[in-house]
Amino acid sequence: MxxxxxxxxxxxxxxxxxxxxxxxxxxxxxxxxxxxxxxxxxxxxxxxxxxxxxxxxxxxxxxxxxxxxxxxxxxxxxxxWPTQTYSRTITVDGDGNYVDSESTVGEWRDIQPPRMYQTNAEAPLALAFGVAQGTVFHASDRDLENQTGTRIFVRSYLPDFVATQFPDLVDGAYVSARQTYAAARNAGMQLDFDDYVAARNPTPDDAHSLRIPDGIPMLITRRIVASEGKPIIMQETHRSGEETQLHYRPSI
Missing domain, CATH: 1.10.10.10 (Winged helix-like DNA-binding domain superfamily/Winged helix DNA-binding domain)
Structure with missing residues (x-):
């Protein structure tokens, strides 16, 4: 077949x-x-x-x-056997929009309303985007939980100089990665996706909010979305590494 x-x-x-x-x-x-x-x-x-x-x-x-x-x-x-498997895929819906499998509506629900704010890039964020330290970014934070009680934290970073290309995204409301993908597509951009995975000891705040037991590492996944080699948004996810595996599909 x-x-x-x-x-x-x-x-x-x-x-x-x-x-x-x-x-x-x-x-x-x-x-x-x-x-x-x-x-x-x-x-x-x-x-x-x-x-x-x-x-x-x-x-x-x-x-x-x-x-x-x-x-x-x-x-x-x-x-x-891992008790939790998380699919990290990007698909295209019937309208031609990019859809992130990880934090879309369905499996996850917001524990509290998403938070949106501005921040100035420190060295790690500046290096990820190839911009100067102090560059202004629009950031949004989400605390999510699924039906089994598993929690993840998702933070998105959108550079101000990119956001000015999509003025409807920065009107004070929460901006999702999917909204940014759609705005970029409407602007004629072709998007490329790169994921990076790292493990580190959780901070006390992360351990408390994500319910990570003592001695268990935290998995951090960073998805950098670029157009013509220039990053436009980064989404960072924190989760407990206990009995967890990530499942990647290499193509859209």
């Missing part, structure tokens, strides 16, 4: 993944078990080998199996 999948095909691989996931979590498929070959699985479930590949890829994304080239797929130990 090619890349164009029907809804039925998609559901088939998801159903196969559901069955295998349950067998792994119930212990029916023990840790270090080698999964059957694609051919054997395809015969067992009466589906194509491509469907099996997609099901295994899904379980691999969830951290339930490990695929070793030339040796097959192995069940991972329960202690190796």
């Amino acid at each position: 090619g890349e164009n999948k029907t809804t039925a095909d998609k559901m088939t691989y998801e159903r196969v993944a559901d069955v295998l996931r349950e067998q792994i979590k119930s212990g029916q498929l023990a840790p270090a078990t080698v999964l059957p070959s694609e051919r054997q699985f395809a015969e067992t479930y009466a589906v194509t080998r491509e469907t099996i590949r997609r099901a295994i890829a899904q379980l691999r994304t969830e951290g339930l199996v490990q695929v070793l080239h030339g040796r097959g797929a192995f069940v991972r130990r329960p202690g190796d």
Whole structure:
């Protein structure tokens, strides 16, 4: 099969993944078990080998199996399973707008109203944008929580000299990354996205607000969005590193 999948095909691989996931979590498929070959699985479930590949890829994304080239797929130990997987993707909606999967409406809700303010760039921010220290930025902070009680903190930085190109973005209301993407697109800009990940010990404020236990590092992801090589906005996310993995898709 090619890349164009029907809804039925998609559901088939998801159903196969559901069955295998349950067998792994119930212990029916023990840790270090080698999964059957694609051919054997395809015969067992009466589906194509491509469907099996997609099901295994899904379980691999969830951290339930490990695929070793030339040796097959192995069940991972329960202690190796991440309890939280966060997708970091940029997609394009039906109107041609860029959509950030991480902090869009749906999984996350604001704990308190977003905060917007101006700040002057210190060295790290200035270096990230290639501007002089003291450059004026518009910043916005969001404290978000999902249904499981997991919290993240998201901060966005928009340089004032970029914001002047989009005057509707700085009228005192909260400005989201998605609004900035849309404004840039409407201005004819082609956007490029780069993500950077680092770990550090949380500050006391971060540990308290994100509920990070003692001794657990904080994961920081920075997404820098540029047009023609010039950064226009940066979004920085803080979260607990405990049993967490980030899932990247390399293309839009």
